[in-house]
Amino acid sequence: MSTPTIEKSEPSPKDDAKTSRLWGRPAFFQSYEQELALFNTWPKRAGVALVVLVAFFMPFSLPDATLRSLALAFVLAIAALGLNLVTGLCGQVSLGHAFFMGIGAYTAAALSGDSDPEARTIGFGLQEIWIWLPAAGLVAALFGVIVAPIATRLRGLYLAIVTLGLVFLGEHVFREWQRLTGGAGVGRSAADPVLFGYDLRSPAPDGAFTSDQQMYFLMLVLLLVFALAARNIARSKVGRSFAAVRDRDMAAEMMGIDLPRTKTLAFALSSFYAGCAGALLFTITDYVEPGSFNLLLSVQIIAMVLIGGAGTVGGTIAGAIFIGMLPTLVRDIAPSIRFEVWGRVLEFSELPSEVPNIFQVEQILYGLLIVLFLLFEPRGLFGIWVRTRTYWKSWPFSY
Amino acid sequence: MKVHKTGIALAVLALVASGCRGGDDEGGSSAIDAPGVTDEPCENAVNEDNGCIYLGTISDLSAGPFAALGGPITEAQAAFWQRVNEDGGIGGYDVDVTSYVKDNLYNPETHATLYAEIEPDVLALAQTLGSPTTLAILEKMKSQNVIGAPASWTSLWGFEDNILESGSSYCVEAMNAIDYLQEQGGVETVMAIGFPGDYGGDGAAGAEIAAEAIGAEFVDFVETAPGQEAQSAAISAVVSQAPDVVVLGVGPTETAVIVGQAAARGYTGRFVGLSPTWNPALLQSEAAPALEALFTHAGPWGSFGTETDGHAAMREALPDVDPNDGYTSGWAWSYPLKAALEAWLDGDYAKTREGLVEAVNELESVDFEGMLPEEAGDRTGDNDIFTQSVISEVDPAAPAGLTTVQDFTAGPTASAHEFTGACFEG
Numbered sequence: 008m009s010t011p012t013i014e015k016s017e018p019s020p021k022d023d024a025k026t027s028r029l030w031g032r033p034a035f036f037q038s039y040e041q042e043l044a045l046f047n048t049w050p051k052r053a054g055v056a057l058v059v060l061v062a063f064f065m066p067f068s069l070p071d072a073t074l075r076s077l078a079l080a081f082v083l084a085i086a087a088l089g090l091n092l093v094t095g096l097c098g099q100v101s102l103g104h105a106f107f108m109g110i111g112a113y114t115a116a117a118l119s120g121d122s123d124p125e126a127r128t129i130g131f132g133l134q135e136i137w138i139w140l141p142a143a144g145l146v147a148a149l150f151g152v153i154v155a156p157i158a159t160r161l162r163g164l165y166l167a168i169v170t171l172g173l174v175f176l177g178e179h180v181f182r183e184w185q186r187l188t189g190g191a192g193v194g195r196s197a198a199d200p201v202l203f204g205y206d207l208r209s210p211a212p213d214g215a216f217t218s219d220q221q222m223y224f225l226m227l228v229l230l231l232v233f234a235l236a237a238r239n240i241a242r243s244k245v246g247r248s249f250a251a252v253r254d255r256d257m258a259a260e261m262m263g264i265d266l267p268r269t270k271t272l273a274f275a276l277s278s279f280y281a282g283c284a285g286a287l288l289f290t291i292t293d294y295v296e297p298g299s300f301n302l303l304l305s306v307q308i309i310a311m312v313l314i315g316g317a318g319t320v321g322g323t324i325a326g327a328i329f330i331g332m333l334p335t336l337v338r339d340i341a342p343s344i345r346f347e348v349w350g351r352v353l354e355f356s357e358l359p360s361e362v363p364n365i366f367q368v369e370q371i372l373y374g375l376l377i378v379l380f381l382l383f384e385p386r387g388l389f390g391i392w393v394r395t396r397t398y399w400k401s402w403p404f405s406y
Numbered sequence: 407m408k409v410h411k412t413g414i415a416l417a418v419l420a421l422v423a424s425g426c427r428g429g430d431d432e433g434g435s436s437a438i439d440a441p442g443v444t445d446e447p448c449e450n451a452v453n454e455d456n457g458c459i460y461l462g463t464i465s466d467l468s469a470g471p472f473a474a475l476g477g478p479i480t481e482a483q484a485a486f487w488q489r490v491n492e493d494g495g496i497g498g499y500d501v502d503v504t505s506y507v508k509d510n511l512y513n514p515e516t517h518a519t520l521y522a523e524i525e526p527d528v529l530a531l532a533q534t535l536g537s538p539t540t541l542a543i544l545e546k547m548k549s550q551n552v553i554g555a556p557a558s559w560t561s562l563w564g565f566e567d568n569i570l571e572s573g574s575s576y577c578v579e580a581m582n583a584i585d586y587l588q589e590q591g592g593v594e595t596v597m598a599i600g601f602p603g604d605y606g607g608d609g610a611a612g613a614e615i616a617a618e619a620i621g622a623e624f625v626d627f628v629e630t631a632p633g634q635e636a637q638s639a640a641i642s643a644v645v646s647q648a649p650d651v652v653v654l655g656v657g658p659t660e661t662a663v664i665v666g667q668a669a670a671r672g673y674t675g676r677f678v679g680l681s682p683t684w685n686p687a688l689l690q691s692e693a694a695p696a697l698e699a700l701f702t703h704a705g706p707w708g709s710f711g712t713e714t715d716g717h718a719a720m721r722e723a724l725p726d727v728d729p730n731d732g733y734t735s736g737w738a739w740s741y742p743l744k745a746a747l748e749a750w751l752d753g754d755y756a757k758t759r760e761g762l763v764e765a766v767n768e769l770e771s772v773d774f775e776g777m778l779p780e781e782a783g784d785r786t787g788d789n790d791i792f793t794q795s796v797i798s799e800v801d802p803a804a805p806a807g808l809t810t811v812q813d814f815t816a817g818p819t820a821s822a823h824e825f826t827g828a829c830f831e832g
Contacts, residue, residue: 193603194514294518294542
């Protein structure tokens with residue numbers, strides 16, 4: 008009785024080239040697989056692991072208010088990742104992101120809403136997050152596909168105008184459809200973040216976690232999932248065809264890329280992200296008013312992509328967290344700033360009824376940051392990072 | 407083994423990290439186990455020996471339709487609690503209503519966000535302005551046992567344990583005003599114009615019930631959005647259908663636009679404005695003559711210049727202000743909260759938020775210093791809905807532009823109506 012022994016075959020030189028790396032030469036790739044790997048150098052892998060680790064431990068050291076802002080920034084990052092797919096990667100300017108976020112928000116709110124027929128707004132009582140979150144994404148994606156045939160016929164400024172129209176159409180429908188949205192000035196409860204019967208918005212029964220800590224973890228995990236997916240889309244065949252369309256659509260078509268199909272896919276994927284983000288955006292404070300899905304929201308998301316660095320996942324997330332945390336930062340810093348202008352003391356009030364106030368500072372900063380980044384750092388935060396990295400990589404010969 | 411090591415390292419890191427997060431950032435109180443109550447004196451304390459109770463305020467202070475009222479309401483409440491503190495505070499505590507003041511822009515979503523922001527730091531809400539806005543946080547208030555004095559009068563508050571309402575609701579105001587106008591000389595058709603949601607809707611519901619009760623026809627409820635430019639549909643509806651009475655559930659700006667332009671286009675019927683429609687500044691607007699001729703105000707209590715102890719105390723506490731019924735309302739709304747805090751601290755209640763909710767719902771009367779009858783503060787009965795309201799007319803000579811023409815009265819409709827739930831149900 009002898010068991011057949013399987014001889015280990017020697018790895019062929021070709022396989023070896025795919026997997027082995029040269030020590031001390033992180034940028035030397037021996038195959039496409041290596042170059043297109045999720046993390047193609049070990050410092051990247053270590054860096055991302057460190058950031059994720061720090062992110063998971065933050066709830067244990069930061070106050071709840073900051074965690075709430077961060078959780079909101081993570082959701083906005085998911086939305087920005089979606090816009091990054093269609094605008095940053097595929098080159099199709101879209102101002103309509105708020106529309107798709109609205110679709111997602113109301114799909115989720117309706118699914119998770121009170122199913123009592125006497126209730127003021129439509130509801131189906133499906134509170135589980137794994138039901139309403141994908142559903143919100145899918146319905147938004149469906150609208151993306153419906154819009155796509157128009158969008159694929161246009162590009163540049165014309166596409167921007169058409170998608171701008173979407174925001175206004177959406178806002179009108181949201182304001183008027185009272186059974187679904189509660190109507191303008193009234194609003195409705197947002198989706199309930201319930202996971203297997205456990206409501207993440209209520210503090211843990213033994214007091215181990217506050218609701219803000221739980222929501223932070225939820226948003227962090229979801230952001231990681233969506234970011235990983237976005238990165239994988241970007242390095243797949245689909246992602247590369249997006250980039251080809253962005254760089255020169257005619258050339259892409261000549262190479263055999265089906266333009267309408269690619270653009271439709273870009274819109275569908277982007278809308279899926281937007282829908283999911285919209286569904287999550289208002290779960291933290293639990294209330295959504297139809298006026299929220301306006302042009303300003305779209306512009307905010309565009310600012311995140313532009314300031315972060317169009318076409319990159321890491322940059323987009325950095326941009327979203329930066330813009331998402333901007334109100335918190337301004338509110339923390341601005342009240343302590345005092346100017347003396349011509350003998351008059353200038354302070355920033357925390358009340359919007361007084362001038363100048365911190366809300367004005369916030370609005371001005373949005374505009375100023377977009378302009379400054381486009382002028383001086385068109386590659387965004389990611390560009391700054393790449394330059395810093397290159398500087399240190401080639402140190403002491405950085406010039 | 408390697409995994410094992412990593413696991414241990416992670417566990418250690420978690421333990422170290424969780425130790426970093428500080429416990430209570432507030433000083434806390436030894437006697438009371440509720441957020442927003444400290445043993446340390448308030449900032450700018452009147453009584454340095456007292457502890458401090460922090461109350462939050464979410465009002466409409468800048469860009470919303472009720473900004474002209476929100477500012478005075480907030481100011482009057484600061485003066486009210488200052489007076490309470492000067493009298494020694496409540497049960498060894500001063501009350502601070504100025505540290506957590508937020509602006510909701512009359513947007514329910516903003517309101518909910520601000521509530522989440524201040525809730526951990528306050529015991530209760532000294533003011534939550536608006537009906538749809540307060541409705542947006544009501545479920546959270548209930549689950550967190552937070553009570554609040556509303557700055558709105560929707561009839562739903564009469565059925566909510568966490569809302570410390572004062573005075574009659576919009577629904578009752580509309581009923582009483584229509585009954586009053588019926589007595590004055592026959593009402594055959596009634597229309598309502600209002601903001602969407604529980605403010606406009608509640609007034610319209612009351613108008614419809616009253617119209618039915620007096621045998622008049624309720625022709626229409628026109629929903630209108632806030633903003634001067636958004637009123638053309640409402641104005642056309644008034645002019646084309648020419649009802650005898652139009653009940654307005656809008657803001658002061660919209661009131662001026664609707665009344666002024668409807669009059670300019672030949673409408674000669676009667677406008678009834680619910681409490682938040684009036685701002686004496688309207689007497690300086692182009693609509694002033696139309697308002698003087700056509701406008702009747704239905705309010706929960708007497709205007710700024712009324713002679714009661716409460717009104718006098720308010721005028722004394724706010725000596726240099728332009729008279730405005732925002733002040734009157736802010737002052738009057740604070741009495742039940744004061745009574746509740748007194749009952750809670752002096753009585754045999756758990757010294758927690760739950761105990762405060764319990765104290766609120768066992769209040770049998772509230773001393774409004776004459777601004778309202780004491781029984782208006784009764785929250786114990788099966789039918790504790792207060793049905794008396796005050797009717798006023800425009801009088802440029804009066805301090806806040808309104809003179810009472812009918813003091814506290816419950817009309818036949820409101821007296822006969824059985825209030826089993828909110829008039830407006832969405």
